[in-house]
Amino acid sequence: MPKKIEKTEKKTAKKSVKSKPDVVNKFTGNSWAYSKTVRDHFFKPKNLLWENPDSAKYDGEGIVGSPACGDVMRVWLKIDPKKDKIKEFKWRTFGCASAVAATSMLSVMITEKGGMLLDRALEVRPQDIMKRLGGLPDRKIHCSVLGDKALRTAINDWFKKTNQFSRIVTDGEKVIDPNTKVTEADIEEAVLEGAQTVEEVQKRTKVGIGYPECLPEVEELVRFYREKYYGVDTD
Amino acid sequence: MHTIAIDMKRKPINLDNASTTPLHKEVLKAMMPFFSEKYGNPSNLYELGRISRSAINESLARISGIIHSRPDEFVFTGGATEADNLAIAGIARANKEFGNRIIISSVEHKGIFSVCEALKKEGFEIVEIPVDKNGLLKIPYLEKALNEKTLLVSVTMADSETGTIQPIREISEIIKRQKAKTAGADANARAGHLPYFHTDASQASAYLDINVENLGVDLMTLSAHKIGGPKGIGGLYIKRGTKINPIIYGGSQQNRVRAGTENVPSIVGFARALEISEKNKGKGKSGKKSKIEEIRKLRDLLEKNIFKNIQKVVLNGHPEKRLPNFLNVSILDIEGEALLLHLDAHGIMISTGSACNSESLEPSSVLSAIGNPYEFVHSSMRFTLSSETTKSDIEYVLKHLPKIVETLRHISPLNLKVDQKEKMSDPRAFVGGKTPHFLRKKRNA
Numbered sequence: 001m002p003k004k005i006e007k008t009e010k011k012t013a014k015k016s017v018k019s020k021p022d023v024v025n026k027f028t029g030n031s032w033a034y035s036k037t038v039r040d041h042f043f044k045p046k047n048l049l050w051e052n053p054d055s056a057k058y059d060g061e062g063i064v065g066s067p068a069c070g071d072v073m074r075v076w077l078k079i080d081p082k083k084d085k086i087k088e089f090k091w092r093t094f095g096c097a098s099a100v101a102a103t104s105m106l107s108v109m110i111t112e113k114g115g116m117l118l119d120r121a122l123e124v125r126p127q128d129i130m131k132r133l134g135g136l137p138d139r140k141i142h143c144s145v146l147g148d149k150a151l152r153t154a155i156n157d158w159f160k161k162t163n164q165f166s167r168i169v170t171d172g173e174k175v176i177d178p179n180t181k182v183t184e185a186d187i188e189e190a191v192l193e194g195a196q197t198v199e200e201v202q203k204r205t206k207v208g209i210g211y212p213e214c215l216p217e218v219e220e221l222v223r224f225y226r227e228k229y230y231g232v233d234t235d
Numbered sequence: 236m237h238t239i240a241i242d243m244k245r246k247p248i249n250l251d252n253a254s255t256t257p258l259h260k261e262v263l264k265a266m267m268p269f270f271s272e273k274y275g276n277p278s279n280l281y282e283l284g285r286i287s288r289s290a291i292n293e294s295l296a297r298i299s300g301i302i303h304s305r306p307d308e309f310v311f312t313g314g315a316t317e318a319d320n321l322a323i324a325g326i327a328r329a330n331k332e333f334g335n336r337i338i339i340s341s342v343e344h345k346g347i348f349s350v351c352e353a354l355k356k357e358g359f360e361i362v363e364i365p366v367d368k369n370g371l372l373k374i375p376y377l378e379k380a381l382n383e384k385t386l387l388v389s390v391t392m393a394d395s396e397t398g399t400i401q402p403i404r405e406i407s408e409i410i411k412r413q414k415a416k417t418a419g420a421d422a423n424a425r426a427g428h429l430p431y432f433h434t435d436a437s438q439a440s441a442y443l444d445i446n447v448e449n450l451g452v453d454l455m456t457l458s459a460h461k462i463g464g465p466k467g468i469g470g471l472y473i474k475r476g477t478k479i480n481p482i483i484y485g486g487s488q489q490n491r492v493r494a495g496t497e498n499v500p501s502i503v504g505f506a507r508a509l510e511i512s513e514k515n516k517g518k519g520k521s522g523k524k525s526k527i528e529e530i531r532k533l534r535d536l537l538e539k540n541i542f543k544n545i546q547k548v549v550l551n552g553h554p555e556k557r558l559p560n561f562l563n564v565s566i567l568d569i570e571g572e573a574l575l576l577h578l579d580a581h582g583i584m585i586s587t588g589s590a591c592n593s594e595s596l597e598p599s600s601v602l603s604a605i606g607n608p609y610e611f612v613h614s615s616m617r618f619t620l621s622s623e624t625t626k627s628d629i630e631y632v633l634k635h636l637p638k639i640v641e642t643l644r645h646i647s648p649l650n651l652k653v654d655q656k657e658k659m660s661d662p663r664a665f666v667g668g669k670t671p672h673f674l675r676k677k678r679n680a
Contacts, residue, residue: 042573048646067649068609070570070589070598074648092648096572096589100646133326 038101045100046109049076049090058090059161062153064146064181066210071095073103073150079158085115091150098136099146104127106147118155124148124167127189146206149181159207176221177214182207184221191225198222248628251584252461252560253395253438253619258504259463265507266465269500277497278488287499294506301513302455303446303473309492311470311502315437315458317482318471319346319389321434322454323495325479326357326387334384335430338362340372340401341604342394344435348536348600365388369553370399370605377406381413383420385430392439396588396601396617397552398561400443406430407451428453430478435460437469441512442527442558447472456510459501463621464508468501515622526622531559532590534620537629538562544637547653551602551615560620562586563602566640568649574616577639583632590617610651 055061058076065072071094078088089107093100106129110116116124126148130136152169159167176182182205190201195228198219202208208215244278249257269290275283277291296576303311312318327337337354339347341363362380365373372390381388388410393400436445436457447455455472459465468518473479473492485494515526524532524671541564542548551563566574571587578585588599591611598612607615618632 042576045646050645053648063648067613067651070609070613072648092646094568094647094649095570097576099570100573 033096034101034136037105037132037134038097038136041104041133042097042103045104047089047091047104049085049092053092058088060154060156060158062150062155062157064150064153065095066179067094068210071099071146073099073146073204075103075150075154075159077151077154079118080115081162083115085119085154086110086118086121087115089151095146098133101133102126102136103147103150105129105132106151108132110151118158118167122152122155124151125189146180151207153181176217177207179210180206187218187221188225191222195222196226240572245279247582247584248631249584249623250618250620250628250632251586252621252624253398253617254586255460255466256463256621258465259508259511261511262464262504262507266500266504269503273499277499278486287497290499290503291497294502297506298457298470298509302447302457302472302510303448305475306451307490308475309470309472310489311468311497311505312500313467313468313469314460314495315344315435315456316346317346317457318319318458318469320350320656321387321471321479321482322456322473323350323387324354324482326431326433326454326477326490327354328357329478329480330386330429335387335437336360336362336380336382336385336430338364338377338380338385338388340364340366341389341600341676342366342370342396342399343389343391344395344437347389347435348393359386366399366604368606369556370394370397370551370601371553371556372401372406374402374405374409374588378409381409381430383417385413385417387431387433389433391436392434392443393444393558393561394552394601396599397563397605398438398558398619399552400439400556400558401434403434403450403452420572428476428478430552437562439558441508441515447474453477459505459508462508462512465501465504468505470505526552527559530620530622532626533624534559534562534618536626537618537620537632538564540633541636544633546639547651549611551605551607551611553594560624562618563615565607565614566616567611567614567651567653568647569614569640569643570647571613571616573643573646574639577643578632578636581631581635581639583635586617586619588617589613604647610628610649 053074053076055076060077060080061075063072063074073095074091076090077086079085080087084101090111091103091107093103107122109124109129109132129147156168159165173177176184176187186205187201187207190204193204195201195204196213201218201222207218258607269287273283273286273290275281275285275287277284277287292306299306303577310321312321323337335358337351337359339351339361355361364376364380367373377388388406389602390401390403390406392403410430413430414427417429431453433454433456434450434452435456437456438461439445440457441462444450445457450648452472453474454477456469457472458469459530460467479492481492481494483494486496488494512673515519517525517563527547537548541562545566547567549565549567551565552561575585575587588602598609599615603609
């Protein structure tokens with residue numbers, strides 16, 4: 001956690017990616033109408049693992065989520081060690097349309113143009129996926145946050161297998177909740193997206209749902225980032 | 236992979252009749268004059284007003300004839316939720332000097348749960364009676380919960396998720412015995428009235444006996460749009476002598492129990508819809524099966540073939556004691572919203588108890604109350620038929636459903652087991668009580 005609260009940063013809060021679906025109900029603001037891209041990826045998912053999973057065939061593997069919470073994502077990677085790029089990204093997802101579409105889109109982003117460099121892949125954020133999907137309804141944002149975590153888990157798996165321990169992602173990425181792999185940075189993003197309370201942050205990130213022990217820490221972080229970006233509460 | 240061929244020519248198939256039903260043509264016809272020509276306010280004495288008044292009286296006569304009440308024992312509300320709210324809050328507040336306990340089942344509609352939550356803050360004690368794994372109320376728990384401070388018991392006639400039918404007559408006998416006990420304990424305490432017994436018959440009214448004398452209930456909720464009537468209208472049967480407060484204050488309409496100018500066209504439509512649905516319960520012409528039996532036959536066809544053609548399916552609700560138009564199943568490893576959208580692409584409407592399909596992102600409370608792990612609830616889908624459902628509709632669904640399930644199971648990384656039910660995650664896992672089972676195993680490994 002950054003040590004100083006810099007008031008100058010108050011106004012520099014970045015504009016977050018607009019998370020709006022194509023068609024929004026003008027009365028409720030909610031909608032079931034996903035963007036066309038989401039629909040395409042949901043009905044015709046790309047890079048899905050069709051055959052039975054054979055871990056030996058892949059260089060890295062990662063799984064996040066829980067069926068009790070309603071989302072599980074599993075990712076298998078093939079990596080080109082010379083180019084340090086991801087050659088193949090296969091996945092399976094249990095979840096709603098946004099979760100399926102987000103994993104599918106992520107697989108496209110990672111493997112297009114000859115594959116993404118590992119260092120770049122580690123930096124992919126849920127916002128990047130959402131942008132490519134043309135937005136998601138607000139309460140579906142949390143569905144997209146698991147994809148990049150599954151990817152990072154799989155890349156870390158590869159680093160472990162190849163003894164590249166120094167490359168395992170921990171930089172400023174303190175994992176708050178070991179189940180959902182939600183990090184400090186995720187909490188920060190959630191606050192930037194407009195979440196003001198632990199409940200709202202939980203809705204977006206699912207932090208602490210299976211690991212309530214971390215909630216006091218989450219509360220502290222939410223307060224910290226809220227003050228950082230929106231100013232100190234006056235009351 | 237199964238490709239999606241959307242047949243645009245086909246009329247959408249509504250297998251979500253528990254959500255709402257289309258307005259019956261005859262109902263619309265009956266309502267039409269009261270929108271424009273006969274627009275009078277029933278409280279007015281001139282002719283136009285009298286026409287509206289007599290339309291309401293006629294509707295009341297029809298409805299009370301069907302439920303075997305007196306016309307002045309029925310109050311029109313803006314739907315079943317308002318009727319539920321009126322029953323619970325109205326009874327509780329009017330009788331608070333005699334006690335503070337309200338007993339409900341764990342499979343009630345939100346219209347009951349939410350008002351009970353609100354009443355907790357007013358000092359009322361809410362006792363929830365659990366159901367067994369088939370969704371039936373655990374009667375011994377009810378008997379234990381009843382005491383002299385109990386003001387009201389509310390048990391749905393059939394819940395809105397699984398359609399499981401509760402033993403209303405058996406419950407009303409138990410409550411009658413409690414009424415005698417309560418009266419004996421305090422001669423002044425509304426002798427013989429408390430506790431009152433309310434049932435929400437919104438889902439059940441088209442399929443079960445709604446004769447209030449037979450049922451032995453003091454209050455009963457009805458809804459119009461579940462039975463081919465218009466939305467935004469429902470009603471509450473309130474037995475004569477029941478002490479109840481209004482929840483909406485205003486003029487002196489409807490014996491001061493429900494203020495506000497009566498919604499005349501909807502009242503007329505409601506009465507007509509109830510008449511039609513009542514007629515469907517009877518035998519068809521020349522000894523043919525009743526409409527209800529036809530619906531049951533189609534539901535059974537759907538159920539039998541889903542279990543035959545799809546692996547790992549779990550029935551939610553009671554195998555027999557269930558409304559004839561209800562089928563709720565969990566198709567394991569598949570997320571409900573994903574299946575809903577695939578069926579939607581084929582022009583088939585269903586509903587799911589999955590959290591992803593709700594505004595609150597919480598999975599169905601009814602299915603959880605039955606003791607289902609969240610893994611099963613997220614995979615649940617509800618098919619609800621109506622008299623409009625045809626055999627070809629069911630065949631169309633049976634043709635496409637197995638292929639969609641196959642596709643979605645390919646996408647899913649899960650492989651749950653049907654008999655794993657008890658060993659799976661504690662329901663509290665979702666709300667933060669415990670870590671889901673498989674993650675615990677994974678971490679320990």
